[in-house]
Amino acid sequence: MRLQPIRVLCFHQVSDAFDESYMERGDWLRTDVFKQRIEGLQQEGYVFISLPEAQEKMKRDRIRCKKYVVLTADDGWATLRNVLPWLNEQQIPVTLFLNPAYLDGKHYRDSEKEEYLTEVEVRNLHKQYPLVTVGSHGWDHVAATRQTEDEFRESIKRAKTYLSELPNYIPYYAYTWGWRNAKTNGILAEDGMMQVNMDGEMNYNDHNVIHRELLI
Numbered sequence: 001m002r003l004q005p006i007r008v009l010c011f012h013q014v015s016d017a018f019d020e021s022y023m024e025r026g027d028w029l030r031t032d033v034f035k036q037r038i039e040g041l042q043q044e045g046y047v048f049i050s051l052p053e054a055q056e057k058m059k060r061d062r063i064r065c066k067k068y069v070v071l072t073a074d075d076g077w078a079t080l081r082n083v084l085p086w087l088n089e090q091q092i093p094v095t096l097f098l099n100p101a102y103l104d105g106k107h108y109r110d111s112e113k114e115e116y117l118t119e120v121e122v123r124n125l126h127k128q129y130p131l132v133t134v135g136s137h138g139w140d141h142v143a144a145t146r147q148t149e150d151e152f153r154e155s156i157k158r159a160k161t162y163l164s165e166l167p168n169y170i171p172y173y174a175y176t177w178g179w180r181n182a183k184t185n186g187i188l189a190e191d192g193m194m195q196v197n198m199d200g201e202m203n204y205n206d207h208n209v210i211h212r213e214l215l216i
């Protein structure tokens, strides 16, 4: 018997039609393809669990025979509305990594159509979707490595102050654009935040980091 890795997948936008004004090809899946990918993993024997459950298993399991997978979504796009009801029906947990700065309609791309979940939606997620948890993607969508140490600390703190009021908040931080270094990792650890990378790797029993793969 050998230890099975836990896979943590990340997606961004899911919709029926691609719109180049505010979507990126690599970050978008058609709704039916998204569902096929999820069902395909289930057919391969993967069981969907939440991110905190995955972390518990990584701390505890010395041998893990079952195949587990975790679903996460970055940025909090309004197109999540196309999949959250379906994921809920399927009883599939998902962690959303949000930038609180954009929940009031502000944009970081130049498209009128760019739209995120609203503050009201985010505050009510736990009622509508009990399997949804919320983590931090920073206050706004700026890479940690492009900020000064003070700016990075401030961004984490501001996001945490906002998000930790939500009953489904978990202290996990998904690096914006995936950019990170030893210093930013250290700041997260000091702050009690679990670092969530986008490095294409799978998770074995590492206690200090969550590795992710893009769902494609």
Ligand SMILES: [Zn+2]
Binding pocket: 074, 075, 137, 141, 176, 177
């Ligand atoms: Zn992002």
